[in-house]
Amino acid sequence: MPHLTDLVRAAVERNPGRRVLVYCAGLETLDELEAAAGTGRCRVLDLDGDLTGAPSPEESVAEVLLLAQTPTDVRRAASMQALLPSSSRTVVAVAETPHWYTAPVLSPTPAHRWRALTELRVHRAGASTWVVDARFSKPAPAGRTLAATARAFAGYRLDVVAAPVAGLAGPGAAHWRPGDPNAAPADVAGPVPDRFGARGGDLVLRTTDSDPEPWEGEEIPVERPLAELVSWERLGRPGGEEILRNGLADLSDPRAVPPVDDRSVNPMGFVTVPALDMADLSLDSDRWAITCEGRTLTRFAASGCVTDVDVSRIRQVRGVRVDWGRSHTGPVAALRVVTGLAAAGVPLVCDAVPAWAGALGEELTRLLTSVPEAGLADDLEREEHSIRLRREALRTHGVRTRWEQLGAPSAPAPLTSVLLATRRPEMVGFALEQVGRQRGAELEVILALHGVPAGHPEVASALASFDRPVTVFEAEGRTVFGAVLNEAAARASGSYLLKMDDDDWYGPDFLSDLILAHSYSGAEVVGTVPEFVYLASIGVTVHREQITEQITNFIAGGTIFAERSAFEAVGGFRPLPGTIDAQFQHAVQAAGGQIYRTHGLGYILRRGNVTGHTWREPIGTFLRRNKRQWRGFRPNALMELPVEAS
Structure with missing residues (x-):
């Protein structure tokens, strides 16, 4: 860790006789850092270890350094940010980052808490080490810079776990609540410090040994064993089996x-x-x-x-x-x-x-x-x-x-509003069948009949056999496609909007996979690409070469899953007859939003006569850059559809 030790030496040299605190996360050994700190007023602390006797967050020091091995370790440290004191200079350094990570340029929000910031430098120290160096005109909470750095690595999304405030006590407790700067750290014996006149935590987790100290707070903490208590070495000693029997570490339960x-x-x-x-x-x-x-x-x-x-x-x-x-x-x-x-x-x-x-x-x-x-x-x-x-x-x-x-309350399942616009009454039944296959997600359908009467026999028959919530409205045939979809969105009540096409196939986990990808990516818009295409005119299924599971510029129009707030922020779709998907995605990115492309195994694009599509690529486009192709309709296993040979 040469770059990290250099940072410690530099901090000691520029603060002679003044207090410097070095907090660490994810580092295998602190020996080199302690040697660099010397015997003066510089102290090295492990945020994953025992913090008994650590400086109070009410104190002020000359400089605080947070040194982490990886961005994952920075996120875990951010859950302990309330423990860090104030300082006039805070340095956050990450020794190694994956190659796709961009520079952690801080977004100083909320703005009024950053008015003392006078200088901010973000730079590389070596091939994969990032350093954030923030200076202030007066001491400012060092944890604020730490939390902002964690957010920067995460793409600036709201970085909090949607659950009641978590109290964390004991060595390594942050492993149970990574990436939550709203967490409330506490002493191992409690209590959780009050917060704005109310109790500090709603559910407290404490890591303990087999003979824990009495808890001083009103809460009854959920207790989990210290890491060393459930090591093979410790379990192999006399009495080790009792650790597993007393419920502290029930290895049959995911909660362990x-x-x-x-x-x-x-x-x-x-x-x-x-x-x-x-x-x-x-x-x-x-x-x-x-x-x-x-x-x-x-x-x-x-x-x-x-x-x-x-x-x-x-x-x-x-x-x-x-x-x-x-x-x-x-x-x-x-x-x-x-x-x-x-x-x-x-x-x-x-x-x-x-x-x-x-x-x-x-x-x-x-x-x-x-x-x-x-x-x-x-x-x-x-x-x-x-x-x-x-x-x-x-x-x-x-x-x-x-x-x-x-024991935290379960979050209500979000509602997704499926926007389904069609000019083809003969496709309504097929399209609703694809929506009806979705499992593991709450949804409603906003069916926009584009120049089609709601009383059309094929429409009425399809609606009669559909058992999910649906809102039907008729749009005039001369209304452009983008405006029709905006009318559908105006009738939607979901937190998320999903645009589906009337002739494509969707696997039963398509929507739940999009929701999952939204959760782990933090992107405002999620979707996939037409990795699998059925060329109906020649009876061939192609598997195209695509790069997925990444932030991207493009996803297929029939897979656009968007936060309602992001959709409304850019004004929805442009009132155009075509290219509305690309226009929408460009608007989201121009506004500072991100688009994430998840795997493509839950979606098959149907390509028939190009005149029936708003995206009018010739058939040759889909025959190039293929991994493989099959005669007939050949869905992958995750689609859970029968194979139909031609």
Whole structure:
């Protein structure tokens, strides 16, 4: 960590005789930093460790440094930002970042809290180290700069977990609530400090040993074991079995495992055509590591916390064989590694899952053994397996889900309004059938009949057999398409809007996958590309080469999923007869919004006569850059549709 030690030395040199505090997150050892700090008034503290006796956040010091190994570690540190004191200079440095991360340029919001800022510098120190250096005219809370840096790495989205305020007490408690600057840190014995005249936390989580101190607050904390308490070494001592029996670490329950930071460790950056062969997750000294072709690609932290950097290092492997026989530092840490890799969509396989790994959950356990290693040789089957793994891991082991499992109130499912405009009464039944297939999401349909009477027999028949909420209105035939969709949006009541086409196929998890991608990407608009296209005129299905799971400029018009607030902010669709999808996406990006492209395995574009489409690409466009093609209608397995040979 040469760049980090240089930062510490520089801080000590420019503050002779004054207090400098160095907070760390995710670093394997602090020895080099402590040596750089010297024996003067510079102190090094581990935010993942015991902070008893740490300086009060009410104090002021000359300078605060926050040194983290990865952006994932910065997000975890941000949950402890309320513990940092004020300083006239705050430096946040991240030793390693994935290649797709851009510069963490801070957005100083809310503005009135940044009036003392006099200088802000963001720069690289080495190939992958980012440094944020903020100076103030008077001492300002250092945690504010830390939280803003975490937001900058996350694309400036609102960086908070939608649940009651979480109280965090004990060493490593932030592992249970990463990326939440609204969290309320507390002493290990409590209580959670009051906040604006009210109790500081609604649900308190405390990490403890087997003989915890009495809790001084009014709350009854949810108690979870310290990491060292559930290490193989500790469990192997006399009395170790009692730790598992007393409920503090029930390895059959997902609540025994800290959640995956799903806004940091997720499918972003998934590679559909990997360059490397199979890799192994096996023991390297006392840690699990992933090795491939004789090289160690990454070695996991003792805690089992998987980071975005770990994931980026292994994106090019075809799959990972899990060696449970010689697992990580302890059972909980091992489960963290597996759930983190699964949430990232890393294709994992194993022959059997040990009985002690029940906290994975039944479905994730089944998926790990559902595909043989040979099945990953096919790129499409590999991606199908990846998508099934990531869905289950993110929905079972994500932060929000874990806190609901621990006792936080469940968030209401958001309502999505499907905007469906058509000029073809004969397609209404098919289109509503595609909407009706959607599962795992709350929806309503706004059916815009564009020059078609609502009493048309085919329309009436389709509506009679549709059992989801639907609003029907007639738009005049001369009204341009963009205006028709805006009229539909005006009648919608959902928090999200989804534009669907009347002749394309949609898998049953299409909408729920978009909602999931919106959650982990933070983008205002989400969709996919026409990776699979059925060329109806020649009876051929093509699988096109596309790059997915990334921030992008373009998604298919029939897959546009948008936050209602973003849709309204740009004025909806332009009142044009065509090109409205590209126009809308350009407007969102011009306004500072982001578009995310998720996987394309839940959508098949139907291409017939070009005169029947607003997007009039010739058929030759869809025959180029193909991975493969099939005669007849050939949906992938995730579409859950029958294959029809021509």
